[in-house]
Amino acid sequence: MAERKIVVVGNPVLRERATEVTPAMLGTEALHALIGDMVDTMRGAPGVGLAAPQIGVSLRVIVLEDQPGSMSYLTEEERRARERVPFALTAIVNPVLRFIGEDKVTFAEGCLSVPDYAAQVARFREVEVSGLTEDGGAYSWRASGWPARILQHEIDHLDGTIYVDRMDTRTFSVLEPREG
Ligand code: ZN
Numbered sequence: 730m731a732e733r734k735i736v737v738v739g740n741p742v743l744r745e746r747a748t749e750v751t752p753a754m755l756g757t758e759a760l761h762a763l764i765g766d767m768v769d770t771m772r773g774a775p776g777v778g779l780a781a782p783q784i785g786v787s788l789r790v791i792v793l794e795d796q797p798g799s800m801s802y803l804t805e806e807e808r809r810a811r812e813r814v815p816f817a818l819t820a821i822v823n824p825v826l827r828f829i830g831e832d833k834v835t836f837a838e839g840c841l842s843v844p845d846y847a848a849q850v851a852r853f854r855e856v857e858v859s860g861l862t863e864d865g866g867a868y869s870w871r872a873s874g875w876p877a878r879i880l881q882h883e884i885d886h887l888d889g890t891i892y893v894d895r896m897d898t899r900t901f902s903v904l905e906p907r908e909g
Pocket residue numbers: 839840841842882886
């Protein structure tokens with residue numbers, strides 16, 4: 730597996746609707762290799778989520794992972810406000826999102842394909858994602874708080890949507906470099 734180059738805004742692949750993974754691709758070496766590269770690229774960036782179009786592959790695949798070390802820059806109170814809870818590495822093929830309830834929460838969000846910027850984005854607080862594992866098993870996850878935000882952000886990428894399309898434009902900011 731290898732880290733791949735992350736494509737940035739301006740590349741048309743980020744504005745296309747990505748294609749469904751076909752049944753014939755499930756469980757193949759090629760799909761495992763794609764997901765392995767996505768995981769290495771996400772961890773290398775580092776980031777907490779990545780969609781296949783971000784490495785130039787227009788397929789409906791996302792990976793996400795949030796470990797305690799990734800959130801150590803936030804205070805306990807900030808973590809609580811964001812409902813930022815760790816979760817294990819997850820890869821979802823052909824994810825479909827359902828919003829639960831009407832509650833939205835607004836926090837700063839960034840994107841590896843829009844490096845060095847962030848902005849406030851309102852997202853549904855709770856969602857349910859359903860889809861497939863890389864071997865074709867049924868997958869579903871009901872998530873709230875930060876994991877729900879990551880899911881909305883990554884699945885948006887599969888439809889050619891970037892957070893800047895949803896942000897409060899007046900909060901768009903250059904990110905402060907941070908330690909670690
Ligand atoms: Zn992104």
